[in-house]
Amino acid sequence: MSASTREMLARVRQMVPPLLEKFHKGQLGRVAVIGGSEDYTGAPYFSAMASARLGCDMSHVICTPSAATVIKSYSPNLMVHPLMRSSPSSTSAPVTSSSGADTDAQQIAARIVPMLDRLHVLVIGPGLGRDPLMQDTCALVIRAARDRGMPMVLDADALLLVQREPDLVRGYRLAVLTPNVVEFGRLTRALGVDEQVRAAAQQSETAKVEALAKALGGVMIVQKGPKDQISDGKVTFTVDLEGGRKRSGGQGDTLTGSIATFLGWRKAYLDGIWETGKQLKEEELVGLAAFGGSAITRECSRLAFAKKGRSLQASDLTDEVHTAFLNLFGEVGEDGSGARL
Amino acid sequence: MSASTREMLARVRQMVPPLLEKFHKGQLGRVAVIGGSEDYTGAPYFSAMASARLGCDMSHVICTPSAATVIKSYSPNLMVHPLMRSSPSSTSAPVTSSSGADTDAQQIAARIVPMLDRLHVLVIGPGLGRDPLMQDTCALVIRAARDRGMPMVLDADALLLVQREPDLVRGYRLAVLTPNVVEFGRLTRALGVDEQVRAAAQQSETAKVEALAKALGGVMIVQKGPKDQISDGKVTFTVDLEGGRKRSGGQGDTLTGSIATFLGWRKAYLDGIWETGKQLKEEELVGLAAFGGSAITRECSRLAFAKKGRSLQASDLTDEVHTAFLNLFGEVGEDGSGARL
Numbered sequence: 107m108s109a110s111t112r113e114m115l116a117r118v119r120q121m122v123p124p125l126l127e128k129f130h131k132g133q134l135g136r137v138a139v140i141g142g143s144e145d146y147t148g149a150p151y152f153s154a155m156a157s158a159r160l161g162c163d164m165s166h167v168i169c170t171p172s173a174a175t176v177i178k179s180y181s182p183n184l185m186v187h188p189l190m191r192s193s194p195s196s197t198s199a200p201v202t203s204s205s206g207a208d209t210d211a212q213q214i215a216a217r218i219v220p221m222l223d224r225l226h227v228l229v230i231g232p233g234l235g236r237d238p239l240m241q242d243t244c245a246l247v248i249r250a251a252r253d254r255g256m257p258m259v260l261d262a263d264a265l266l267l268v269q270r271e272p273d274l275v276r277g278y279r280l281a282v283l284t285p286n287v288v289e290f291g292r293l294t295r296a297l298g299v300d301e302q303v304r305a306a307a308q309q310s311e312t313a314k315v316e317a318l319a320k321a322l323g324g325v326m327i328v329q330k331g332p333k334d335q336i337s338d339g340k341v342t343f344t345v346d347l348e349g350g351r352k353r354s355g356g357q358g359d360t361l362t363g364s365i366a367t368f369l370g371w372r373k374a375y376l377d378g379i380w381e382t383g384k385q386l387k388e389e390e391l392v393g394l395a396a397f398g399g400s401a402i403t404r405e406c407s408r409l410a411f412a413k414k415g416r417s418l419q420a421s422d423l424t425d426e427v428h429t430a431f432l433n434l435f436g437e438v439g440e441d442g443s444g445a446r447l
Numbered sequence: 448m449s450a451s452t453r454e455m456l457a458r459v460r461q462m463v464p465p466l467l468e469k470f471h472k473g474q475l476g477r478v479a480v481i482g483g484s485e486d487y488t489g490a491p492y493f494s495a496m497a498s499a500r501l502g503c504d505m506s507h508v509i510c511t512p513s514a515a516t517v518i519k520s521y522s523p524n525l526m527v528h529p530l531m532r533s534s535p536s537s538t539s540a541p542v543t544s545s546s547g548a549d550t551d552a553q554q555i556a557a558r559i560v561p562m563l564d565r566l567h568v569l570v571i572g573p574g575l576g577r578d579p580l581m582q583d584t585c586a587l588v589i590r591a592a593r594d595r596g597m598p599m600v601l602d603a604d605a606l607l608l609v610q611r612e613p614d615l616v617r618g619y620r621l622a623v624l625t626p627n628v629v630e631f632g633r634l635t636r637a638l639g640v641d642e643q644v645r646a647a648a649q650q651s652e653t654a655k656v657e658a659l660a661k662a663l664g665g666v667m668i669v670q671k672g673p674k675d676q677i678s679d680g681k682v683t684f685t686v687d688l689e690g691g692r693k694r695s696g697g698q699g700d701t702l703t704g705s706i707a708t709f710l711g712w713r714k715a716y717l718d719g720i721w722e723t724g725k726q727l728k729e730e731e732l733v734g735l736a737a738f739g740g741s742a743i744t745r746e747c748s749r750l751a752f753a754k755k756g757r758s759l760q761a762s763d764l765t766d767e768v769h770t771a772f773l774n775l776f777g778e779v780g781e782d783g784s785g786a787r788l
């Protein structure tokens with residue numbers, strides 16, 4: 107581990123809440139993942155489960171009814187709400203209502219938006235798919251969440267929304283985008299900064315991510331790769347922890363869920379629900395949350411790869427979330443039990 | 448462990464049946480959990496599975512058809528009956544019958560009530576939700592169960608029923624209510640005793656729970672908190688066993704299922720199916736069942752927290768039910784095998 111990574115982890119550690127007797131349910135984070143469609147049910151599960159096993163108090167998934175049945179069956183610990191709808195032209199059941207309740211994005215979003223007041227952080231995109239009705243509904247929910255000043259992590263097909271309508275998130279400093287290399291390229295082209303990004307890449311390893319973050323007005327970008335590069339255009343971090351060498355799908359979902367829990371802890375830190383020492387500035391917390399999520403995911407990948415080698419699957423990362431947390435952030439509790447928390 | 452807790456556990460221990468060769472299926476308890484709706488499937492599973500793992504013979508869940516499919520998938524050990532119906536106005540499938548069979552609470556309850564004669568204890572509320580048809584159906588089942596003198600545990604959204612219609616349970620000494628702090632507050636306001644409860648709270652730690660139990664005419668209240676307070680208005684117990692310090696959702700479901708099994712054992716004790724010694728009075732058995740369930744749940748929470756720390760999920764408690772039982776009540780069996788039972 108490099109000295110700079112060690113130093114960053116120590117800063118991230120300051121926003122990890124202790125587990126105090128006085129806390130009540132929900133104070134350590136309420137996260138919802140919006141995604142899960144006819145084709146994809148693993149991604150939202152991995153994301154929500156990572157948030158839960160990292161230590162937020164409540165993890166929800168908001169998805170289509172058919173995805174809900176499957177995701178619920180993966181774990182009784184998640185709360186799964188079948189509130190999303192895909193376009194009726196898809197191969198699923200016929201429309202049973204002519205009122206638009208199941209076909210109009212406004213009406214669908216109107217059933218999701220009231221939940222936001224009971225949540226702290228959204229992850230949008232895992233297993234979302236490209237169905238227009240799903241995409242339109244997410245755009246409405248993103249606007250409502252932004253109006254409420256809610257932090258959000260956008261990944262996978264939610265990045266399509268940003269490609270098409272960058273103003274959805276432009277200048278919103280509580281948005282974290284986690285593009286892979288293909289999505290990163292699409293975003294730079296959509297924003298018309300691909301030439302600029304290519305030129306920047308000649309100068310330094312981090313110039314690309316900085317250029318994209320600037321083009322989006324200070325949104326936090328986590329560029330996944332051999333090292334993760336994290337930037338809001340002003341401040342840039344590199345996460346150089348060792349990961350696994352298996353490139354199976356779904357590992358990015360552990361990243362989004364982990365960042366979400368750190369963003370939940372950001373709120374707990376700002377609310378001062380424990381003696382934080384107030385060493386961290388509010389404006390650095392989103393970057394620390396992204397760094398923390400990236401570090402956890404890379405450590406999960408390393409641990410899982412050491413056990414599973416080329417057979418590694420995304421769920422093997424889920425199983426390592428708590429051990430990864432203990433390895434990077436764990437301290438012996440002060441209750442005398444010797445438990446590491 | 449305090450001396451008073453140790454003494455209480457020894458009393459509870461007397462109502463735990465031995466495992467005798469002569470017993471047949473069902474004698475050590477037949478429990479049904481009524482709950483499980485479009486949004487919630489984990490809660491009824493945790494409750495029913497706690498009852499099963501603690502040691503009742505048969506654990507049922509009565510829920511909606513869509514919840515039934517999911518709950519069945521969690522475990523082949525539970526018997527899951529898709530007999531509940533939610534209002535057709537909800538976003539699910541269209542009404543397929545115009546006869547009222549699926550929309551009339553009386554007709555729905557009429558398919559559930561005949562099961563009561565084959566059951567010993569009901570848990571009502573886990574994952575029930577607030578749908579009016581579900582709520583109305585439960586009210587009818589509660590009346591039928593009370594007519595039969597059946598013990599019942601009410602939690603979560605079943606407490607809404609008590610708020611709206613306190614006479615459903617008022618004066619029924621075989622009802623156990625397990626409100627959390629929010630539900631406790633709502634109940635005292637609904638009963639018009641919130642001022643009185645606030646005043647009582649100045650006097651002692653247990654005065655609140657006593658005031659609510661009295662307002663409900665001697666119903667057993669388990670007030671969950673840093674310590675659990677249990678009272679029927681006359682006799683009050685405090686359960687001060689150490690629990691875990693993670694506040695994730697679903698831990699209260701282990702409590703309701705555990706109390707249900709002890710209430711099943713209460714019947715076995717009263718029926719004298721083994722040489723009980725008859726040291727316990729009938730009127731103290733419901734309090735002892737509540738104490739036993741609370742003690743088991745806190746020990747599950749402590750054990751799971753020691754292993755899982757901040758990654759603790761509700762299902763981690765389920766995994767500890769038998770170890771918690773052995774720690775608190777286990778004895779080496781007299782069959783010479785050395786097995787702890």
